[in-house]
Amino acid sequence: MADRVIVAGGGASGLVAAIFAAENGARVTVIEHKDRVGKKILMTGNGRCNLTNMSDVRGKYYSSDADSLNRIYDTLVRFDAEKTRDFFRRLGLYTKEKRDGGVYPVSEQAAIVLDVLRSACDRLGVRIRTDCEVTAVKPRRTGGTVSVVQYIRADHEQNKREKKSTALQHKHKEDMLEYDRLILATGGKAAAVSGSDGSGYQLAKGLGHSIIEPLPALVQLKCEGTFFRALSGVRAQCRIRLLIDGRETASEEGELQLTDYGISGIPVFQMSRLASRAIYEGRRCEAGIDFLPYIENAENQIFDKSMDRNIRDFAHKTVEEFLSGLVHKKVAAVVCRQNGVASGATVGHTGVRKIVECIRMLADFKVKITAPNSFENAQVCCGGVPLGEVDENFMSRRHSNVYIIGELLDCDGICGGYNLQWAWATGAIAGADAALRRDRT
């Protein structure tokens, strides 16, 4: 049995890994470079924490290595959503399932999720060292050492008493800790304000791992077009197709949010990692927005007789007014402008042909996607350590005694609780294995 387990990173995956390692008899230390563990957990689900999802996980994750991902699906069965709910129930947290399969704490408070994890760590004697950063790893055959930089914060009260102006003076102290097993749980580089600043990629690289370029995922998409400023604030039920080099690659339906720089909302988040990667690879990326998803087979229907009659019946209305019966006014105005229909032009004056063109555009409004929004705005990263470089217990194939878990790996889920499920599952499996696996020779 491994005695000393060090967990680098006190986020979702790291805290669960620490609990499972300690429950299986290891002496565990968590090294966290922020002043508190689990900051990102508090941000999840808009503060409500969508902690897992009861739907089948197959098809809910992406990785650049499809074969390894298939293998990993078999592993994930060992700690599925039901096991996650059992685990939290065991820690005293009851959960509820919503209609889409998403699972939340009954109180819908992310803070309680972190509370129960922290209190389990306390109960099991897990040592948590905050304000400490793992800066380097030196593995040996039977274990190794990690270099840790400790940030010693100046005492705020003392500063006040002594009337010092700087409230936060960092002093650095180097430390070297020995481990039998090390678990890298440093996350990716999404939402760095919570602590995941990408330093884990350097640690993994230093151990000989390759890194698939991390890119923002579950993120808004920036688009070309000055008209976006006029559309900012519009929310609309839409069907959106993602076209990469002209080929439809994904399609989603849901509430689209238009911003002054592009598109947002759950359907956009779901396809954002594909767009992110395609843009990074220099491919042409477009979204085809159908603002009329409630009109079945819109392409045919717009030419039907009743619509034709409609157009004639409303000959006195402006085209913008007429189209506002179908879509948000701001969208109607932009589509008119894009089709050269002057503001105030009437239906009668504009003619059926032009109006049909406008309606066609509403059913397939093409925008060029230029970039994903920043890592800071992303919920997760795609990319990271290739899945093929860890075994079925998430132990590094480069170094026995080192595990790599959570978002640091090249695997990302869609919205709906799948990313936290990945963090809990990889943490639980690796934590138990790190404590129990006999030394390899």
Ligand SMILES: Cc1cc2nc3c(=O)[nH]c(=O)nc-3n(C[C@H](O)[C@H](O)[C@H](O)COP(=O)(O)OP(=O)(O)OC[C@H]3O[C@@H](n4cnc5c(N)ncnc54)[C@H](O)[C@@H]3O)c2cc1C
């Ligand atoms: C706004 C937002 C909302 C989200 N909502 C949901 C949701 O509702 N459901 C869902 O499933 N997913 C959600 N996610 C995604 C989910 O939070 C992440 O997938 C998950 O937290 C990843 O867990 P992790 O342990 O791999 O990394 P993290 O949670 O990022 O934890 C990594 C930890 O390591 C620490 N660290 C990093 N480098 C070092 C170092 N060198 N030394 C010491 N410590 C280090 C960091 O400070 C951090 O505490 C959301 C994400 C965001 C940003």
